[in-house]
Amino acid sequence: MLAFSVEFKSGVPMYEQVVFAVKKAMISGQLRAGEKFPSVREMSKELKINPNTAQKVVAHLVREKLLTIEPGKGSFVNDFTRATDEKFDEVLVPQIEQLVVEAKRLSIDQDEILKAIQNLWNKEQGE
Amino acid sequence: MLAFSVEFKSGVPMYEQVVFAVKKAMISGQLRAGEKFPSVREMSKELKINPNTAQKVVAHLVREKLLTIEPGKGSFVNDFTRATDEKFDEVLVPQIEQLVVEAKRLSIDQDEILKAIQNLWNKEQGE
DNA sequence: CTAGGTGTACTATGTTCTATAATACACTTA
DNA sequence: TAAGTGTATTATAGAACATAGTACACCTAG
Numbered sequence: 370m371l372a373f374s375v376e377f378k379s380g381v382p383m384y385e386q387v388v389f390a391v392k393k394a395m396i397s398g399q400l401r402a403g404e405k406f407p408s409v410r411e412m413s414k415e416l417k418i419n420p421n422t423a424q425k426v427v428a429h430l431v432r433e434k435l436l437t438i439e440p441g442k443g444s445f446v447n448d449f450t451r452a453t454d455e456k457f458d459e460v461l462v463p464q465i466e467q468l469v470v471e472a473k474r475l476s477i478d479q480d481e482i483l484k485a486i487q488n489l490w491n492k493e494q495g496e
Numbered sequence: 497m498l499a500f501s502v503e504f505k506s507g508v509p510m511y512e513q514v515v516f517a518v519k520k521a522m523i524s525g526q527l528r529a530g531e532k533f534p535s536v537r538e539m540s541k542e543l544k545i546n547p548n549t550a551q552k553v554v555a556h557l558v559r560e561k562l563l564t565i566e567p568g569k570g571s572f573v574n575d576f577t578r579a580t581d582e583k584f585d586e587v588l589v590p591q592i593e594q595l596v597v598e599a600k601r602l603s604i605d606q607d608e609i610l611k612a613i614q615n616l617w618n619k620e621q622g623e
Numbered sequence: 624c625t626a627g628g629t630g631t632a633c634t635a636t637g638t639t640c641t642a643t644a645a646t647a648c649a650c651t652t653a
Numbered sequence: 654t655a656a657g658t659g660t661a662t663t664a665t666a667g668a669a670c671a672t673a674g675t676a677c678a679c680c681t682a683g
Contacts, residue, residue: 419671
């Protein structure tokens, strides 16, 4: 049994969906800093994905400094509050711009967007 | 000269980047309802992309009901405020969820996100 | 020391998407 | 009629994705 689950949908690469599921589990407290992260082969079995795809997930999470590898032992969850060197402008701003454009295209009020963010923000809470 | 411009960057399909640029031009008023949209061949020349790629852009915009085709004459810009049948939950919520997760991962305050949205919202203004 | 579990690397195959190229056709307008 | 529309087709090339199988270096438990 894994500390996170994935509902695969088409259109998005499986490894990206797993990475996202892991991030959600981290910010919601289902995966805590210091805990052992599932091994490549375990993820492969549990999620019914290819070992190479599972390995791709680990590689991505390591690159984002969300996991630390201890050779021979396994991978472990980092403290995500100090885990990144990515910039606000490079990561968040493009996403926000896209959100704003789509919202305006759908003729949705700004307040509605802001409320939706506050709702989701409080929903995925760290325990 | 087109009513919109694109700064192509790698990692995202060209046709998607053009579609996004068109949407931005629409909500900012650079492309208005009723106006003639550039022809496939004109887009191809101006943006230096393949005619098939330009055609793909038109097809996507038609599917989203942002353009209307008048056979033999060309394509024309729709009123995007009444142009969609997509649902809030299907389109916006996944984007918002992703934004929230990334923000929390980067340890960014909710206020900072909300302010950034308000800024961009007012920046891409309809004239 | 040995067996088994780690992450990791490599080759290979098949599918899908992307982008290009070159034609061709039905349609409408000037 | 000539030229400009969107659209469809076939073809090629490259990249990304997912699978499969194998192998290696590392560490730990027995």
